[in-house]
Amino acid sequence: xxxxxxxxxxxxxxxxxxxxxxxxxxxxxxxxxxxxxxxxxxxxxxxxxxxxxxxxxxxxxxxxxxxxxxxxxxxxxxxxxxxxxxxxxxxxxxxxxxxxxxxxxxxxxxxxxxxxxxxxxxxxxxxxxxxxxxxxxxxxxxxxxxxxxxxxxxxxxxxxxxxxxxxxxxxxxxxxxxxxxxxxxxxxxxxxxxxxxxxxxxxxxxxxxxxxxxxxxxxxxxxxxxxxxxxxxxxxxxxxxxxxxxxxxxxxxxxxxxxxxxxxxxxxxxxxxxxxxxxxxxxxxxxxxxxxxxxxxxxxxxxxxxxxxxxxxxxxxxxxxxxxxxxxxxxxxxxxxxxxxxxxxxxxxxxxxxxxxxxxxxxxxxxxxxxxxxxxxxxxxxxxxxxxxxxxxxxxxxxxxxxxxxxxxxxxxxxxxxxxxxxxxxxxxxxxxxxxxxxxxxxxxxxxxxxxxxxxxxxxxxxxxxxxxxxxxxxxxxxxxxxxxxxxxxxxxxxxxxxxxxxxxxxxxxxxxxxxxxxxxxxxxxxxxxxxxxxxxxxxxxxxxxxxxxxxxxxxxxxxxxxxxxxxxxxxxxxxxxxxxxxxxxxxxxxxxxxxxxxxxxxxxxxxxxxxxxxxxxxxxxxxxxxxxxxxxxxxxxxxxxxxxxxxxxxxxxxxxxxxxxxxxxxxxxxxxxxxxxxxxxxxxxxxxxxxxxxxxxxxxxxxxxxxxxxxxxxxxxxxxxxxxxxxxxxxxxxxxxxxxxxxxxxxxxxxxxxx
Numbered sequence: 055x056x057x058x059x060x061x062x063x064x065x066x067x068x069x070x071x072x073x074x075x076x077x078x079x080x081x082x083x084x085x086x087x088x089x090x091x092x093x094x095x096x097x098x099x100x101x102x103x104x105x106x107x108x109x110x111x112x113x114x115x116x117x118x119x120x121x122x123x124x125x126x127x128x129x130x131x132x133x134x135x136x137x138x139x140x141x142x143x144x145x146x147x148x149x150x151x152x153x154x155x156x157x158x159x160x161x162x163x164x165x166x167x168x169x170x171x172x173x174x175x176x177x178x179x180x181x182x183x184x185x186x187x188x189x190x191x192x193x194x195x196x197x198x199x200x201x202x203x204x205x206x207x208x209x210x211x212x213x214x215x216x217x218x219x220x221x222x223x224x225x226x227x228x229x230x231x232x233x234x235x236x237x238x239x240x241x242x243x244x245x246x247x248x249x250x251x252x253x254x255x256x257x258x259x260x261x262x263x264x265x266x267x268x269x270x271x272x273x274x275x276x277x278x279x280x281x282x283x284x285x286x287x288x289x290x291x292x293x294x295x296x297x298x299x300x301x302x303x304x305x306x307x308x309x310x311x312x313x314x315x316x317x318x319x320x321x322x323x324x325x326x327x328x329x330x331x332x333x334x335x336x337x338x339x340x341x342x343x344x345x346x347x348x349x350x351x352x353x354x355x356x357x358x359x360x361x362x363x364x365x366x367x368x369x370x371x372x373x374x375x376x377x378x379x380x381x382x383x384x385x386x387x388x389x390x391x392x393x394x395x396x397x398x399x400x401x402x403x404x405x406x407x408x409x410x411x412x413x414x415x416x417x418x419x420x421x422x423x424x425x426x427x428x429x430x431x432x433x434x435x436x437x438x439x440x441x442x443x444x445x446x447x448x449x450x451x452x453x454x455x456x457x458x459x460x461x462x463x464x465x466x467x468x469x470x471x472x473x474x475x476x477x478x479x480x481x482x483x484x485x486x487x488x489x490x491x492x493x494x495x496x497x498x499x500x501x502x503x504x505x506x507x508x509x510x511x512x513x514x515x516x517x518x519x520x521x522x523x524x525x526x527x528x529x530x531x532x533x534x535x536x537x538x539x540x541x542x543x544x545x546x547x548x549x550x551x552x553x554x555x556x557x558x559x560x561x562x563x564x565x566x567x568x569x570x571x572x573x574x575x576x577x578x579x580x581x582x583x584x585x586x587x588x589x590x591x592x593x594x595x596x597x598x599x600x601x602x603x604x605x606x607x608x609x610x611x612x613x614x615x616x617x618x619x620x621x622x623x624x625x626x627x628x629x630x631x632x633x634x635x636x637x638x639x640x641x642x643x644x645x646x647x648x649x650x651x652x653x654x655x656x657x658x659x660x661x662x663x664x665x666x667x668x669x670x671x672x673x674x675x676x677x678x679x680x681x682x683x684x685x686x687x688x689x690x691x692x693x694x695x696x697x698x699x700x701x702x703x704x705x706x707x708x709x710x711x712x713x714x715x716x717x718x719x720x721x722x723x724x725x726x727x728x729x730x731x732x733x734x735x736x737x738x739x740x741x742x743x744x745x746x747x748x749x750x751x752x753x754x755x756x757x758x759x760x761x762x763x764x765x766x767x768x769x770x771x772x773x774x775x776x777x778x779x780x781x782x783x784x785x786x787x788x789x790x791x792x793x794x795x796x797x798x799x800x801x802x803x804x805x806x807x808x809x810x
Contacts, residue, residue: 112170112197114157115139124211129232129402131212137196138176138203138215139259140230142237147405149330151237155264155356156327162266165354171197173261173354180254181222182366184388191254191368194222212238216245223249226256238337240397241363252388255364257346262400264358265327267350273667274347274359275324275333275410279316280704281672282660283410284349286327286357295665297347298362301340302643305616306559306570307551307606308367315661318345320644320673323359324413331408332400333416336361337424339396341604341616349665363396369552387552393617411762414675418758427648427680432756434523436480437748439740440652440684440709441473442529443485444731445506446492447723450564457492458720460713463507463515469712469733474522476741479748482652483519484596484638486529486711487725488512489537494562494725497535497542497571499583500590509590516591525593527638532576532626533599534561534568540579547575549607557605564724570605572612573622580626584633594636594651600626601639601646620645647681656683658704671762671772674704679758679775684709688743689730695799696784701747702801703770703782705759708747710740750803754778765791777806 120132120141130143142151155163155173163170172178175195182189195201199221206215212231218224227245231238239258246253265272267286274284276297284297303317321336323345336343347359368384401416421427443466448455466485473481487493490503502512512528519526535542548569549557558567571579587595600623607613614622627649631637639650641657656677660669677683684707691697701708713720713731720726730736754774761773768784780803783789783796796802 110197110200112167112174114154114160114174117141123208123213124232126211126232126234128235129237131230131232131237133213133230135203135206135215138206138217138228138230140237142232142402144402144404147329149402149405151263151330151332151400151402153259153262155261155358156266159266159268159355163355168198169354171195173264173356175201176259177217177226177228178257178260179219179222179224179226181224181251182254182386183250184252184386185250189368189384189386194219214242222251223247224251224253228258235402237400237402238397239400240338240395243339243391243394243396246365246391252386253365253391254386255344255362255366256396257360257362258396258398260346260360260362261356261358262360263325263327263330263332264356265325266355267357270328272325272327272357273410274349274357275322275326275413275670275672276347276359276666277318277320277322277345277672278663278666279657279660279669280674281410281414281670282666283668283670284347284357284665285667287350295663296352297359297663297665298344301336301343301345302604302620302645305367305604305606306557307549307608307616308369315663316657316659319642319657320417320676322413322417322672323347323361324410325357325359326408326410327357329405329408331403331412333403333413334359334361335399335401335417335420337397337399339363339393339617341620342392343396352665361396361398365391365393367392392615410670410672411675411760414672415758415760417672418676418680421644421647421676421680425648429679429758430681430756434480435752437707437744437752437755438480438482438525438682439473439478439744439747440482440484440654440707441470442687442709442711443469443483444493444711444713444726444728445485445487446503447487447494447720447725448492449720449722449724455724457503457505458715458723459505460487460492460715460720460726461506462714463502463511465714467515467518469714469737470518470522470524472737473740476737478741478744481519481522481524483524483526484529485512485515485526486596488528489539491537492725493723494564495537495539496531496561496568497539497579498537499530499539499579500586513590520591525636527594527596527636528587528592529596529598531598532580533571533597533603534559535571536562536566536568540575540582542571542575542579544569546609547572547612548609549605550609550613552606552608554608557607562724563722563727570599572607572609573614573619573626574612576600577622577626577629581629584630587634592634594634594638595630596638596640596654597627597630598640601642601650604643624649647677650681652681652707653677653683654709656685656706658685658700658706671704671759674706675759675762678705679756682707682755687711687728688740689736690728698743698746699782699784699799699801702750702780703772705751705754705772705774707751707755708740708743710736712736750780750801765789765794769796774806779804779806 115134119134122132124131133140139153175197178195199219202218204216214229217226225247227242229240272286301318321340324333342364344362488502489495489498557570561568606616637650639653712733716732717729757774771781782801789796
């Protein structure tokens with residue numbers, strides 16, 4: 055082939071591509087190849103297109119423009135009618151909190167005028183223009199549009215008003231009030247009005263408490279994993295990244311960013327600035343919220359953290375019914391605004407409690423006072439060890455799938471006897487993989503597979519557990535279904551995304567995707583099966599994805615929006631607890647906490663972003679004394695010594711997973727990826743570990759955590775309400791300070807006195 059022939063062919067290809075492009079433009083169809091979603095950078099956020107800017111220079115409100123509007127025993131609220139901004143004074147100590155950045159540093163701010171208007175505004179919004187063919191999300195704010203405040207009225211404890219944005223055409227009603235020790239801000243959903251623009255999100259008072267580092271002790275608290283701190287720093291390295299994560303994880307009904315961060319399981323965030331601090335709790339509408347945090351040096355020199363309330367989300371609209379999942383274009387639903395009212399409570403912390411411990415204690419109080427959680431009563435002075443057994447699973451056979459018998463119910467009884475004989479005085483037991491077909495058979499209820507003992511064998515195991523006053527649970531997975539259990543039919547009962555396709559996940563190791571079941575179908579299936587579970591005598595169910603993942607569902611028969619799906623999950627958990635007595639969650643979101651007795655694999659670390667400085671046990675401080683929790687199985691740890699010490703530091707309960715079969719017998723199982731479960735290899739180690747856990751934590755299992763601090767690098771101290779202190783030394787050398795002498799990679803228990 056000559057170079058001339060090649061040139062002619064190349065020209066022909068180019069011509070065809072140009073004609074195709076013209077045709078697409080004329081038909082107003084936009085095709086987009088979907089690549090792996092990328093994290094949103096601060097630079098991208100700053101460069102978003104915006105409407106024409108108001109020529110007035112950005113400025114903060116003046117103190118003289120504020121008028122007192124409400125007062126409690128703790129707080130005093132005043133507001134500026136021109137902007138709707140407010141100031142709250144803490145009467146206990148004179149600290150002042152503003153709904154806008156600290157004005158002391160305003161003159162030093164060198165960020166662009168566009169972002170200075172963001173900083174000075176009481177609200178920011180993102181929107182799309184539905185009159186355009188290409189829907190490009192843009193950001194604007196109250197100051198940039200020369201916004202108006204109308205309909206200012208007094209309400210009990212505060213004020214209400216309406217924000218009008220003339221350029222984008224939005225009308226957004228807002229309420230602000232104080233009660234006891236918190237400020238509550240609310241976006242009233244019913245009064246939101248749109249024109250040709252479609253509202254995507256609103257950040258209301260996004261820079262409340264925003265401050266410069268200025269050499270002071272301060273940090274942003276973010277709900278990354280169990281909790282993490284972004285400390286105030288001078289000359290902060292600009293990593294060009296925001297912390298921006300969805301509360302309760304990504305909603306798979308829509309497209310979105312994908313990353314390796316831990317999901318948010320608690321709808322909280324906080325800020326400490328010198329002697330001041332607050333904990334924000336998303337009280338309404340958190341199912342559609344994101345937590346956004348920006349350290350100094352990223353978008354401005356202020357440190358700030360806020361809640362972003364989403365009213366729409368982009369999704370991938372496929373180009374045809376049969377197109378692969380990678381092909382489509384980004385779209386928004388013009389006819390839907392998510393959810394109801396959105397409210398955030400900012401709890402103002404007294405000066406002695408402005409750190410992350412005080413924040414966690416405040417959230418614990420919220421869980422008790424608002425969500426109805428109650429302190430646990432330790433019926434047994436010995437710590438319970440959580441023991442899981444795996445019954446069976448499947449693997450690929452020559453002609454069809456082959457069943458793998460891993461643990462017979464009778465063999466589980468023998469393991470219980472041996473553990474008891476070795477000095478383990480209290481156990482909570484869970485049997486996994488008991489369904490017909492075993493561990494990878496999802497969505498099935500009773501009966502128990504006959505190859506591991508059937509219902510009679512399980513009843514015998516339950517009776518044996520009850521003889522020793524051990525509680526026993528059956529592990530279930532109703533949220534995903536690959537068996538047709540309960541009459542499940544993927545065509546009618548599967549979750550559906552906004553593009554009209556079933557929501558599926560890779561849950562197994564046989565290269566098949568499993569359909570997620572609609573919450574209302576799950577609710578009916580569980581309710582029906584509870585009768586049989588109760589007859590069997592089981593003490594509760596261990597649930598997996600129920601309470602752990604939360605999606606919107608556009609199934610026309612069984613679907614529910616995300617906020618309703620949460621309520622359905624709560625109803626499922628409540629029904630299980632009321633019928634059987636107990637529920638075990640797995641990495642559960644905090645809305646499930648009031649209904650669970652124990653959380654397995656509770657997240658304990660942060661995501662190691664460049665801008666975060668350290669992990670803190672916020673979740674454990676909040677939960678300890680209200681429920682029990684465990685981390686990884688002790689016989690499947692990544693770092694044995696470090697993970698054991700972290701459990702002691704965080705007040706976690708020991709947990710093990712066992713099989714009669716050796717690990718080599720199930721390496722190709724569809725559902726199991728634990729490689730150290732062979733009981734004979736671990737029974738002695740389990741007894742030794744239990745004795746160590748029990749000696750350290752047995753007498754504080756019903757005590758609140760009242761203190762946590764760093765004594766030195768890799769040396770942590772946890773304090774309980776009864777005065778007991780535990781000092782953990784992760785270092786390879788002993789830690790000595792005054793009367794403290796903690797061996798290398800060990801811990802010291804210091805007994806105290808007192809009560810809850």
